[in-house]
């Protein structure tokens with residue numbers, strides 16, 4: 148044996164077409180195959196009770212869809228194994244699968260559509276015919292089945308099958324003792340042997356298959372090749388032996404589906420047991436540190452020991468039924484096959500141990516030698532040396548007797564002659580026997596020579612055939628290579644596409660997650676904003692109502708104020724007219740000098756907010772110089788008399804200051820005072836009105852300010868939103884600009900020519916009276932009171 152490289156178990160999948168029955172029942176396919184990529188996808192039917200992923204994809208060395216031909220399977224998958232066997236390797240091709248999925252169809256086939264086994268016969272013999280002349284081959288076959296853990300010889304002539312034992316030879320390995328081995332000289336003979344064995348197989352009708360094989364069958368071809376051009380150290384030609392096991396396993400089906408009972412059920416359990424062990428062995432072999440492999444647990448695994456993890460080149464053909472109702476079995480077959488492809492073997496070239504081809508060669512040589520002796524007339528009795536020796540001894544003794552008889556007695560010589568004649572007759576019979584024996588030996592030799600096929604026979608005619616075959620094969624090979632390359636490229640392209648798709652998918656998923664996060668936070672924000680908006684809307688509605696109410700209130704107040712203002716203005720203009728009249732009268736009745744004096748003496752009393760005339764003791768000394776005090780304090784007498792006084796009469800010296808006034812003037816002053824009072828009230832109300840308006844506006848604005856920054860944008864008057872910028876459309880200060888107080892006073896003023904009293908220091912908000920030097924007058928109210936007093 149020579150050391151070999153590791154070689155994985157090659158696994159291919161073949162799917163048969165839907166049977167007529169399945170087509171009629173309108174079953175759908177549950178497997179989908181892609182020949183270019185070698186992948187097969189199995190999809191769980193919707194009504195299936197199995198759990199797990201809805202679909203699975205597996206990749207194998209080759210896949211054969213329903214329309215694949217027997218020849219494509221042989222050429223693409225099996226041919227290389229047979230070539231290896233011819234080179235001295237062990238090879239195994241086994242078909243695995245559920246009952247009725249086409250194992251026997253694939254392995255045996257039909258005369259018009261042969262399967263792997265018969266195709267291998269042709270292949271082997273055409274290989275021998277093309278081989279070198281120096282090579283001599285011996286092809287032998289055996290055929291056995293394992294039925295209920297018993298090994299039966301399918302080529303045995305014995306009536307009753309016996310369970311053959313398994314033995315192990317230290318060099319040649321595991322073998323079945325006493326198994327019939329038939330040496331075959333041509334494909335036809337092999338076919339005949341195969342047919343004989345197949346007829347002996349145990350088959351039975353199951354619900355799943357009409358002629359279901361109930362046993363595992365192993366058709367073994369052994370090819371010994373003696374290379375006469377290569378001799379070992381002992382000078383013997385090197386002989387290589389390759390063994391090819393072609394295994395058709397029993398169907399792996401579910402008991403429930405076969406509906407088997409009783410003995411058939413027991414049988415099914417036993418069949419499954421050996422398949423189970425095969426599964427266990429496959430499982431163990433795929434592990435990194437497999438430990439003990441239970442090959443011995445079944446006869447099937449024991450015999451296939453070399454093929455699984457051993458030194459053989461192995462191909463597993465997994466057969467599938469595509470119909471949906473076979474989903475579970477098909478799925479299980481695919482899993483089985485997928486595991487098997489991980490098994491690694493170490494194929495080696497086997498040198499023959501005690502090769503049959505050499506034994507036969509020795510025998511042939513011996514027969515040839517005997518034949519030569521017989522041809523030379525030497526007595527050669529095949530396989531009866533004792534008889535020859537006996538004959539020799541007898542003849543010697545007889546010769547002695549003859550000699551003594553001749554010497555002693557002529558008579559006796561005569562008798563002796565007669566006796567010799569008799570002996571000669573005997574010898575003649577023996578010679579005839581020898582002749583017969585020789586012709587038998589010749590026949591045997593011819594037979595033997597026919598079995599040992601020399602390389603190079605029919606060389607000339609085969610040469611051309613071989614060339615054509617070779618060319619055809621090379622073309623096929625090139626085409627297959629091309630297909631394989633294309634498939635490889637396609638595989639690579641698909642792989643890249645898959646990777647790209649995966650990358651895009653990943654990116655999409657990440658983006659989607661981000662988007663989802665953003666979306667949910669945006670949604671939260673939206674919700675919060677919505678709530679805020681709703682509360683703002685409520686506030687806005689409330690504020691709107693408040694503003695509307697305030698507005699109507701303001702309108703009412705304004706109207707009221709306008710009315711009062713108009714009334715007041717009317718009264719004021721009337722009052723002013725009267726005032727002017729009174730001033731005219733005063734100017735006419737009071738001399739200019741007196742008026743000057745009064746002006747100088749008049750002072751605004753802050754406490755009582757009235758004009759009064761200062762007393763002499765209140766004057767500075769320089770003011771008193773040249774001052775003629777007059778009293779302008781009216782006395783009762785004057786009032787009573789109610790008489791008109793001249794300007795000179797009401798201006799009196801300090802000691803005697805006459806009261807000069809008129810009733811008319813007094814009334815005018817009173818009237819004016821009343822008007823002034825009214826005016827003051829109206830102005831106060833107006834102020835209050837402005838203030839409450841401001842407060843209302845402020846309250847509205849403050850209210851909005853509670854909710855959001857944008858409240859500032861809301862305008863009390865315009866009652867609108869400016870769309871985000873929220874700017875004011877009206878100044879915040881609601882204080883209305885009053886008519887200029889100065890001009891107001893001007894309206895009420897007596898005129899530039901009017902007497903100018905000393906300016907009062909009032910804290911009143913309206914325009915304050917200025918000092919006496921100023922052009923303007925104090926409020927008419929103060930003036931009126933002062934003049935009246």
Ligand SMILES: Nc1ncnc2c1ncn2[C@@H]1O[C@H](COP(=O)(O)OP(=O)(O)OP(=O)(O)O)[C@@H](O)[C@H]1O
Nearest residue numbers: 163164246247248249250251252356359360397398
């Ligand atoms: N590839 C195929 N093309 C056409 N018919 C097929 C194919 N494979 C199988 N069949 C048909 O299916 C039926 C069952 O096939 P076969 O007997 O070979 O199955 P099996 O797996 O050997 O079954 P079992 O395990 O019961 O012996 C047969 O009639 C066979 O002709």
